[in-house]
Amino acid sequence: xxxxxxxxxxxxxxxxxxxxxxxxxxxxxxxxxxxxxxxxxxxxxxxxxxxxxxxxxxxxxxxxxxxxxxxxxxxxxxxxxxxxxxxxxxxxxxxxxxxxxxxxxxxxxxxxxxxxxxxxxxxxxxxxxxxxxxxxxxxxxxxxxxxxxxxxxxxxxxxxxxxxxxxxxxxxxxxxxxxxxxxxxxxxxxxxx
Numbered sequence: 001x002x003x004x005x006x007x008x009x010x011x012x013x014x015x016x017x018x019x020x021x022x023x024x025x026x027x028x029x030x031x032x033x034x035x036x037x038x039x040x041x042x043x044x045x046x047x048x049x050x051x052x053x054x055x056x057x058x059x060x061x062x063x064x065x066x067x068x069x070x071x072x073x074x075x076x077x078x079x080x081x082x083x084x085x086x087x088x089x090x091x092x093x094x095x096x097x098x099x100x101x102x103x104x105x106x107x108x109x110x111x112x113x114x115x116x117x118x119x120x121x122x123x124x125x126x127x128x129x130x131x132x133x134x135x136x137x138x139x140x141x142x143x144x145x146x147x148x149x150x151x152x153x154x155x156x157x158x159x160x161x162x163x164x165x166x167x168x169x170x171x172x173x174x175x176x177x178x179x180x181x182x183x184x185x186x187x188x189x190x191x192x193x
Contacts, residue, residue: 005072007089013065019053024101026052026066027087028108030073035109035176038116045070052111077176084173086165095157096149102165103147109172110145113138134178137171144168 010023029052033040040048042063049066050057058066069087076084088101130138144164 005069005087007087010065010069010087011089013062014053017053017055017058017062019055021053022101022104023069024086024088024105025108026069027073028105028110029112029115030070030108031077031084031172031176032109032112032114033116034070034074034077034112035172035179036113036116037179038112040070042067048115052108077173077180082173084169086169088165095161099147099157099161100149102161102168103145106141106145106147106168109168110138110141113175130175131178134175137174141168141171 005023005027007023010026014021014023014026026049029048033048045067046058046063049055049069073084076082086102086105088105089098091098093101147164
């Protein structure tokens, strides 16, 4: 689970807002958006959230919690220790539910990646420069996004989930590092306000 973010608290927030999407999907979206170099101000992020969650504009308390997802993802990806942890439900949920949640996280990642990628293309920076490894990894993620609950119904399912989650985490960080390389002396703006 990500530091300072609680999956269950966010699930309750989403429920109170009438959102049908899970917290894992929003966190994946934030990581995917940031990984490809997307950066937004607070209000723009809240618009992304409202669209993704298909809800009205959030109130101030909801806004703070939603913006925390973005800030947390950016801080984790930017950390020299590569602190990114996927925001997934805990072990108290059935394995099948956690497997579905991983697929939703990956789907969110791919959606965020595509949204920020479109913006980069409009701004004249293309993603054609992605390494072959990153392109392959994105294909792997597309397959993982299709994962279903019944794929964890064998005794190795728990270990498989841990290994696949770690692979997804490493891919996300690798793509972030590749897409966010800056020229010496120049740093990407964090835009946390």
